[in-house]
Amino acid sequence: SQQGEEDPQALSIQEGENATMNCSYKTSINNLQWYRQNSGRGLVHLILIRSNEREKHSGRLRVTLDTSKKSSSLLITASRAADTASYFCATDAIIQKSPWGKYGQNFVFGPGTRLSVLP
Amino acid sequence: DAGITQSPRHKVTETGTPVTLRCHQTENHRYMYWYRQDPGHGLRLIHYSYGVKDTDKGEVSDGYSVSRSKTEDFLLTLESATSSQTSVYFCAISINNEQFFGPGTRLTVL
Numbered sequence: 002s003q004q005g006e007e008d009p010q011a012l013s014i015q016e017g018e019n020a021t022m023n024c025s026y027k028t029s030i031n032n033l034q035w036y037r038q039n040s041g042r043g044l045v046h047l048i049l050i051r052s053n054e055r056e057k058h059s060g061r062l063r064v065t066l067d068t069s070k071k072s073s074s075l076l077i078t079a080s081r082a083a084d085t086a087s088y089f090c091a092t093d094a095i096i097q098k099s100p101w102g103k104y105g106q107n108f109v110f111g112p113g114t115r116l117s118v119l120p
Numbered sequence: 121d122a123g124i125t126q127s128p129r130h131k132v133t134e135t136g137t138p139v140t141l142r143c144h145q146t147e148n149h150r151y152m153y154w155y156r157q158d159p160g161h162g163l164r165l166i167h168y169s170y171g172v173k174d175t176d177k178g179e180v181s182d183g184y185s186v187s188r189s190k191t192e193d194f195l196l197t198l199e200s201a202t203s204s205q206t207s208v209y210f211c212a213i214s215i216n217n218e219q220f221f222g223p224g225t226r227l228t229v230l
Contacts, residue, residue, distance in 0.1 A: 034217075034218065042224075043210055043223055043224055044163070044212075045221075046218045046219065046220065107168065108212075108214070109165065110155075112162035
């Protein structure tokens with residue numbers, strides 16, 4: 002099963018309201034990130050929070066991370082119709098591949114939250 | 121878009137035929153990834169690469185192979201396409217722990 006799981010699967014709010022999406026994961030991580038995807042497009046990086054951070058802000062975005070509960074939340078304040086999109090959390094972990102230090106970095110995405118902001 | 125292109129952007133093929141998707145980057149980044157995106161599943165990792173000729177399997181690698189003979193190109197091959205491989209395929213690179221995605225390839229296997 003996937004490392005990240007977003008909740009809710011779908012969220013519909015009015016313009017100006019705040020939107021909160023949650024993400025849970027299962028194993029230890031280096032970082033947790035949130036991405037946005039508009040319909041038919043690739044994902045766009047929004048914000049990264051490191052495992053030793055608890056909260057981070059970027060414009061109207063606020064991300065929290067609780068490593069003891071293995072969960073994160075993304076808050077979008079004062080939402081706009083243009084915020085309508087799908088939002089994904091992603092966790093990453095460094096994977097040791099060989100004794101001489103060659104390593105890979107593996108990202109795992111959740112299934113996403115579909116946010117609709119109504120004008 | 122960090123200079124990532126994917127080709128083709130759309131493809132329709134028949135069951136049993138081989139298909140190769142290409143991901144090209146212009147900035148010599150080390151890490152490259154192939155994902156597939158399906159409704160209800162989000163993005164699932166197929167294969168990734170951490171250097172030329174260094175690749176590893178992801179969550180859903182069965183039925184797929186990859187090759188990376190030079191830094192800028194990461195090829196995804198479906199040896200014998202099946203209808204279950206109908207999906208949207210995204211290539212990505214990783215820069216300082218952030219992923220940057222290509223525009224996607226919509227593949228339909230009839």
